[in-house]
Amino acid sequence: MPTTPLDGCLLLIAAWGVIGLAGLVRPHSIKIVGHVLFPLSALCGLALAAIAVRGINAPASHVVLLIGLPDLPLHLRCDSLSCLFLMLLGAATTGISLFAGGYFRQGHGAAPGLLCLQYHIFLASMGCVLLADDAYAFMVAWELMALSSYFLVTTQHRLAEIRRAGFLYLLIAHLGALAILLSFGVLQGGSWQFTFDSMRAAHLSPPWSTVAFMLALLGFGAKAGLVPLHVWLPEAHPAAPSPVSALMSGVMLKTAIYGVLRVTFDLLGTPPWWWGLVALAIGLASAFYGVIFTAVQNDMKRLLAWSSIENIGIIFAGLGLAIIFHGFGMSALAALALIASLYHCLNHACMKSLLFLGTGAVLHATGERNLGKLGGLIHRMPWVAWPTLIGALAIAGLPPLNGFVSEWLLLQAFLFAGDVPRAFVDMLLPVGAAIVALCTALAGYAMVKFYGIIFLGQPREPGLAQAQDAGLLERLGLVWLAAGCVALGVLPVQVISLLNTVSRGLLGASLADPAAHWWLLAPAAARGASYGPLVFLVIAALVIVLTLLGVRMFYHRRARRAPAWDCGFVRIDARMQDSAEGFGQPIRHIFQPFFLIERELPSAFDHLPRYRMAVTDRIWRYGYEPVGQLVRRVAELVTVLQQGRISTYLLYSFVTLLVLLALVL
Amino acid sequence: MSPLSLSTQGLEIIAAILAAPLFVGWVNQCRAWLQNRSAPSVLQPYRGIRKLFHKDAVLAERASALFRITPYMVFGAMVLAAAIIPSMGTRLPLTIAADSIALVGLLATARMFMSLAAMDVGTAFGTLGARREMMVGFLAEPALLMVIFVAALISQTTSLAAIAEHLSGQTLALYPSLAFTAVAFTLVLLAENARIPVDNPATHLELTMIHEAMLLEYSARHLALMEWAAALKLFNYVCIGIALFVPWGVATESQGPVGLLISVPVLGLKLLGAGAGLALIETVSAKLRVFRAPELMATAFLFAVLGLLVHLLLGA
Numbered sequence: 001m002p003t004t005p006l007d008g009c010l011l012l013i014a015a016w017g018v019i020g021l022a023g024l025v026r027p028h029s030i031k032i033v034g035h036v037l038f039p040l041s042a043l044c045g046l047a048l049a050a051i052a053v054r055g056i057n058a059p060a061s062h063v064v065l066l067i068g069l070p071d072l073p074l075h076l077r078c079d080s081l082s083c084l085f086l087m088l089l090g091a092a093t094t095g096i097s098l099f100a101g102g103y104f105r106q107g108h109g110a111a112p113g114l115l116c117l118q119y120h121i122f123l124a125s126m127g128c129v130l131l132a133d134d135a136y137a138f139m140v141a142w143e144l145m146a147l148s149s150y151f152l153v154t155t156q157h158r159l160a161e162i163r164r165a166g167f168l169y170l171l172i173a174h175l176g177a178l179a180i181l182l183s184f185g186v187l188q189g190g191s192w193q194f195t196f197d198s199m200r201a202a203h204l205s206p207p208w209s210t211v212a213f214m215l216a217l218l219g220f221g222a223k224a225g226l227v228p229l230h231v232w233l234p235e236a237h238p239a240a241p242s243p244v245s246a247l248m249s250g251v252m253l254k255t256a257i258y259g260v261l262r263v264t265f266d267l268l269g270t271p272p273w274w275w276g277l278v279a280l281a282i283g284l285a286s287a288f289y290g291v292i293f294t295a296v297q298n299d300m301k302r303l304l305a306w307s308s309i310e311n312i313g314i315i316f317a318g319l320g321l322a323i324i325f326h327g328f329g330m331s332a333l334a335a336l337a338l339i340a341s342l343y344h345c346l347n348h349a350c351m352k353s354l355l356f357l358g359t360g361a362v363l364h365a366t367g368e369r370n371l372g373k374l375g376g377l378i379h380r381m382p383w384v385a386w387p388t389l390i391g392a393l394a395i396a397g398l399p400p401l402n403g404f405v406s407e408w409l410l411l412q413a414f415l416f417a418g419d420v421p422r423a424f425v426d427m428l429l430p431v432g433a434a435i436v437a438l439c440t441a442l443a444g445y446a447m448v449k450f451y452g453i454i455f456l457g458q459p460r461e462p463g464l465a466q467a468q469d470a471g472l473l474e475r476l477g478l479v480w481l482a483a484g485c486v487a488l489g490v491l492p493v494q495v496i497s498l499l500n501t502v503s504r505g506l507l508g509a510s511l512a513d514p515a516a517h518w519w520l521l522a523p524a525a526a527r528g529a530s531y532g533p534l535v536f537l538v539i540a541a542l543v544i545v546l547t548l549l550g551v552r553m554f555y556h557r558r559a560r561r562a563p564a565w566d567c568g569f570v571r572i573d574a575r576m577q578d579s580a581e582g583f584g585q586p587i588r589h590i591f592q593p594f595f596l597i598e599r600e601l602p603s604a605f606d607h608l609p610r611y612r613m614a615v616t617d618r619i620w621r622y623g624y625e626p627v628g629q630l631v632r633r634v635a636e637l638v639t640v641l642q643q644g645r646i647s648t649y650l651l652y653s654f655v656t657l658l659v660l661l662a663l664v665l
Numbered sequence: 666m667s668p669l670s671l672s673t674q675g676l677e678i679i680a681a682i683l684a685a686p687l688f689v690g691w692v693n694q695c696r697a698w699l700q701n702r703s704a705p706s707v708l709q710p711y712r713g714i715r716k717l718f719h720k721d722a723v724l725a726e727r728a729s730a731l732f733r734i735t736p737y738m739v740f741g742a743m744v745l746a747a748a749i750i751p752s753m754g755t756r757l758p759l760t761i762a763a764d765s766i767a768l769v770g771l772l773a774t775a776r777m778f779m780s781l782a783a784m785d786v787g788t789a790f791g792t793l794g795a796r797r798e799m800m801v802g803f804l805a806e807p808a809l810l811m812v813i814f815v816a817a818l819i820s821q822t823t824s825l826a827a828i829a830e831h832l833s834g835q836t837l838a839l840y841p842s843l844a845f846t847a848v849a850f851t852l853v854l855l856a857e858n859a860r861i862p863v864d865n866p867a868t869h870l871e872l873t874m875i876h877e878a879m880l881l882e883y884s885a886r887h888l889a890l891m892e893w894a895a896a897l898k899l900f901n902y903v904c905i906g907i908a909l910f911v912p913w914g915v916a917t918e919s920q921g922p923v924g925l926l927i928s929v930p931v932l933g934l935k936l937l938g939a940g941a942g943l944a945l946i947e948t949v950s951a952k953l954r955v956f957r958a959p960e961l962m963a964t965a966f967l968f969a970v971l972g973l974l975v976h977l978l979l980g981a
Binding site for chain 1: 718719721722723724725726727728729731737738740741742744745748759761762763764766767770771773774776777780781784785786787788789790791792793795796797799800802803804806807810811814817818821822823824881882885886890956959966969970973974977978
């Protein structure tokens with residue numbers, strides 16, 4: 001019987017490992033892998049979430065595991081911050097694993113058992129990242145997470161495009177890991193002890209702590225997909241099988257947020273306010289850049305991947321705001337901003353996983369990722385369409401769902417920042433609020449496009465009429481996550497009472513006791529402002545039901561079906577609806593300077609007239625491609641040395657030896 | 666929750682539901698006068714709604730359940746919005762459940778449902794309307810939020826009722842920041858309610874239409890609810906404008922029942938004025954090309970942000 005939350009978490013992480021290995025026993029048996037192992041893994045996830053919820057309020061516990069290299073035991077620690085993210089991991093995994101049990105069948109390029117192993121190593125490594133208490137354990141788990149997800153991304157490795165996506169992911173993951181490693185190197189502060197405890201004790205001078213923070217921001221930012229290190233994300237997330245995309249977007253990106261929080265508030269202690277300005281600026285830039293690209297995507301999974309960049313940007317903006325307020329000693333506002341940011345982590349884990357799973361079900365039923373070839377699936381796949389609608393509305397930040405709660409908290413934090421001692425920060429913050437508001441509205445645009453084109457309207461391809469609805473396990477997974485979106489939306493006070501503990505641990509401050517009304521969210525910092533989603537929901541439902549009953553009572557409920565009217569147009573076909581390109585056109589038009597648009601227009605003399613339009617990322621073209629060319633050019637120079645003849649290489653060694661001798665003597 | 670606040674709340678909801686078509690009728694009448702036409706009765710919108718309720722609904726074959734529930738959702742959202750906006754009194758029990766940010770979210774929810782329903786049948790006009798509605802909306806929504814933020818910063822709260830109470834307590838103080846935001850708000854109001862520079866409420870089948878294009882497939886009771894909801898939306902926006910820019914006369918807690926008795930005719934007068942002003946704006950301005958609409962909305966957004974900066978610079 002585990003005594004501390006840490007023991008329980010370790011036990012469940014080990015259980016994931018065992019489940020993964022069990023997949024290898026009968027790797028091709030869908031019955032065992034899909035119907036037994038994945039549901040078991042979901043059960044472990046649920047247990048993990050339950051233990052972690054309990055652990056948030058428990059005191060931190062340590063353990064030292066004597067495995068690994070001699071003299072380098074693994075230090076593990078479980079405090080409220082770890083527990084919060086473990087809860088997120090467990091709760092999201094419950095839904096995703098259930099779905100995966102129905103999803104992984106033959107035909108993904110690998111045996112289900114093998115996928116099961118990779119998937120569970122990925123899960124276990126994420127758990128270990130959250131528990132690690134020394135740099136070695138952290139880096140080992142971090143790299144394991146990157147590698148196992150790399151293998152999952154490249155499941156369909158026979159496609160060149162997917163190999164390329166995987167390579168890009170691995171490359172940027174390693175750049176990031178390098179930065180994190182260097183950051184730990186700075187953080188040990190000359191003690192050469194790499195446990196987090198000694199890092200907490202080390203007092204770095206301000207320039208060095210800034211270096212450590214910037215390296216951590218770079219490293220974790222690469223994993224989180226902050227602009228300009230985001231280029232791997234829209235490639236890798238769509239390439240992976242959908243449950244893996246859901247895990248990567250919903251959970252793995254959050255480990256990077258965890259890392260930044262751990263380094264900034266726990267290991268470094270008191271961050272100066274201007275670090276927050278950096279994080280805020282990068283976050284807002286990512287949010288804006290992410291959301292305008294979301295609105296112009298034509299591939300449904302790529303669209304969601306860009307939307308993840310937006311959401312991570314918003315999370316970082318909240319984080320930056322918390323650092324600014326903390327730096328100025330405004331603890332109540334700092335807690336508000338931090339809680340908004342953490343709340344958005346939980347929300348995003350729920351809604352983005354849900355949406356990715358929804359696209360997975362669509363992909364399975366139709367084999368199409370291209371929005372231009374979908375449509376009308378709400379009739380064929382109601383079990384996918386309705387939960388996905390909840391996810392789409394939630395991510396667009398609409399009340400009373402969860403996306404709105406974190407947006408509300410963040411806007412409150414932005415709005416009442418009035419007393420920041422630096423006047424220019426004071427001026428900048430409301431503009432930040434404007435950007436957040438714009439991003440949320442644009443996310444609504446993108447979600448209407450996403451949902452409307454996939455699920456509504458007429459099917460754009462004849463094959464869609466045969467689409468099958470999701471199976472039982474897949475339905476369970478979708479419903480679990482949709483329920484999570486609703487629960488996080490209507491019970492914010494209960495969630496915030498958990499987040500308050502985390503905030504107390506990190507900042508030493510929390511929001512005023514929210515338990516005054518269990519249904520009313522009224523943070524003290526936002527004077528007089530309150531939001532009661534449950535009341536909101538009940539009243540809205542009441543009005544709607546009364547309207548419905550009233551109309552039925554006083555009038556009638558007769559309705560008949562007829563062909564669509566469309567202003568009397570006789571022959572309506574599916575090609576008259578907006579395509580994905582068409583729906584994104586206003587955004588392309590309005591934000592033209594941000595996009596690199598390639599158009600191929602047909603001429604009057606073409607035999608097969610073709611219109612093609614591609615929107616690409618300027619950062620890739622003008623940031624990454626020149627670097628790539630530079631590396632290639634340097635490599636070409638180096639080839640002059642590489643003659644491929646053994647005598648030349650012997651000569652090189654001889655010359656080197658001579659030079660060294662000359663230096664020494 | 667005193668009996669007075671409860672009755673204010675009930676009165677507001679019922680008055681908004683009942684008076685919204687009348688307000689639309691009034692605007693139409695003013696416009697007809699200004700354009701030298703003989704005006705329809707102010708009761709014409711009621712007759713239209715009544716006629717629609719009596720008809721048999723015709724649903725498109727491809728319409729899903731989303732299409733059928735949307736009129737109720739949109740109507741419900743507008744009624745809830747009317748309950749939050751302090752048009753007559755500022756002590757409303759429901760305002761603690763939703764502040765001004767939630768109000769903007771509520772309006773966005775209605776917009777999103779309307780756009781989705783418009784895409785549901787899968788006609789050319791429907792998707793066109795949905796796309797254009799979202800195009801106008803994604804700039805109008807943050808602009809509205811910024812407008813509200815300026816007032817929120819002045820009165821240090823985001824609760825709309827508290828804002829109105831605070832602003833009505835001032836003795837005609839001039840806020841330069843509110844002047845900027847009033848311009849922004851007017852533009853947002855025109856765009857969000859499909860009024861003339863952006864959309865034309867009087868025509869169908871124009872290639873530039875937005876709001877009507879989304880309603881094309883609706884008929885009978887569904888259309889009636891949508892029309893009613895549109896009237897409520899206009900009413901709500903005008904009441905938001907009144908609460909933010911001319912809140913004087915609204916009943917506050919201290920005034921008791923007398924305040925409520927005074928505030929009802931005062932609100933009526935303000936609405937008469939606002940309707941006439943709206944008709945005037947619509948008469949003197951020309952319809953914009955659809956692609957100029959985002960520019961108009963961007964102007965509104967910038968004006969609102971400018972108002973915010975003015976507030977921060979001048980502290981007023």
